[in-house]
Amino acid sequence: MAKRSYKFTDKSHPIEGILSVIFGGFVTITLIALCYQSSAAAGKGASYIGLIGMLAFLLTIGGLSLGLISLKEKDVFYRFPVAGVVLNGILLVILFFVYIVGTII
Numbered sequence: 001m002a003k004r005s006y007k008f009t010d011k012s013h014p015i016e017g018i019l020s021v022i023f024g025g026f027v028t029i030t031l032i033a034l035c036y037q038s039s040a041a042a043g044k045g046a047s048y049i050g051l052i053g054m055l056a057f058l059l060t061i062g063g064l065s066l067g068l069i070s071l072k073e074k075d076v077f078y079r080f081p082v083a084g085v086v087l088n089g090i091l092l093v094i095l096f097f098v099y100i101v102g103t104i105i
Contacts, residue, residue, distance in 0.1 A: 013077050016070035020084025023063030027056045027091050050102075057095045064088040 034053055038045045067084035070076070 011075050011077050013080055014070040014073050016066040016073075017076070017078075017080030017084055020063045020067035020070065020088060021080050023059055023066070024084055024087035024091060027060050027063070027095075028087070030056045031091065031095070053095065053098070057092075057099065060088050060091045060095060064092060 030052065034049055034056070038049055041049075063084060067081050067088060070081040071078065071085065073081075
C-alpha cells in the first residue's frame with residue numbers, strides 16, 4: 001500500500017496557463033470541425049470557413065502568449081503553462097502550414 005503524504009505549499013495553478021490549455025482545446029475542436037466541413041464541401045467551402053480558421057489562428061497566438069506569460073510566474077505549478085505552450089505551439093505550426101498551402105494552391 002502506497003504511503004500517503006501531504007504536500008504543504010503556496011503554489012497554485014496560474015489562471016493564464018489554464019486559459020492557454022482551454023484555448024488550445026477549443027482551437028483543436030474548431031480545427032477538426034473545419035476540416036470536416038471543408039471535406040464535406042469537397043474543398044470548396046464558403047468563406048466563413050476561412051474566416052473561422054483565421055480567428056482560430058489568432059486565438060492560438062493568444063493562447064501561446066498566455067502560456068508564455070504564465071511560465072514566467074514564480075511559485076506556480078507549471079503543468080498547465082507547459083501543456084498550453086506545447087499545444088498552442090503545435091496548433092500554430094499546423095494552422096500556419098494550412099494557411100501557406102492555401103495561398104499556394
